[in-house]
Amino acid sequence: MSEELETRGAEDDDRRRLPVVQDPATELHPQLSRGLRYVHQKLGDRILGHHELAAHVYALTESLIASGVLSLQDFESRKKLRAEQMMSAALTEWEGAEVLSDDTDKYRVKETLIDCDQRMHLCKAACCRLDFFLSRQDLEEGVVRWDVGRPYAIGKRADGWCTHCAPGSKKCEVHAQRPLVCRGYDCREDKRIWVDFEQRVPNPELAKL
Numbered sequence: 001m002s003e004e005l006e007t008r009g010a011e012d013d014d015r016r017r018l019p020v021v022q023d024p025a026t027e028l029h030p031q032l033s034r035g036l037r038y039v040h041q042k043l044g045d046r047i048l049g050h051h052e053l054a055a056h057v058y059a060l061t062e063s064l065i066a067s068g069v070l071s072l073q074d075f076e077s078r079k080k081l082r083a084e085q086m087m088s089a090a091l092t093e094w095e096g097a098e099v100l101s102d103d104t105d106k107y108r109v110k111e112t113l114i115d116c117d118q119r120m121h122l123c124k125a126a127c128c129r130l131d132f133f134l135s136r137q138d139l140e141e142g143v144v145r146w147d148v149g150r151p152y153a154i155g156k157r158a159d160g161w162c163t164h165c166a167p168g169s170k171k172c173e174v175h176a177q178r179p180l181v182c183r184g185y186d187c188r189e190d191k192r193i194w195v196d197f198e199q200r201v202p203n204p205e206l207a208k209l
Helices: 003-017 030-067 072-090 116-123 136-141 180-184
Strands: 194-196
Touching (some): 030 072
């Protein structure tokens, strides 16, 4: 065996012994993985449901036509009309995802001025733990993160706070582009947050939000 072949063989052996390094770019993000599982589960549920419904419809249709209650021509005509109506509805609906129906321009919303900095030690930024859905404008901007496992709800960390709520200061890290709901929210009359807003008495069960 030549020296060159021996060298190549040694290099191949070394490469085989090296640990396989996973490219971070190819690793599946946990949120994406959760989102895919959600979609697959929904698709599976819908397919099973459609099969069961189809079996009932086919059996009923065959019985009606066989008994003479419904003519085949009338059935085909009604089926075509209903298919067109359902297709039209499907273009604007998607079960499993929800978007805030309010199309107000969030940058034109008149906000309620609240002394948040002076109250943060009391309320612990509880409003940043509330659930809500993003608007189309929020989604189109692509700045605010949403929960891929529950489209299009605001994204949250494992501790329950909004993804964009800074862990230490509890300040919003996307304040300039914050969602429409955040801009229009007023905590003063929200009993989940305050027992008495004026007297600065927070709800003792804030941690349960």
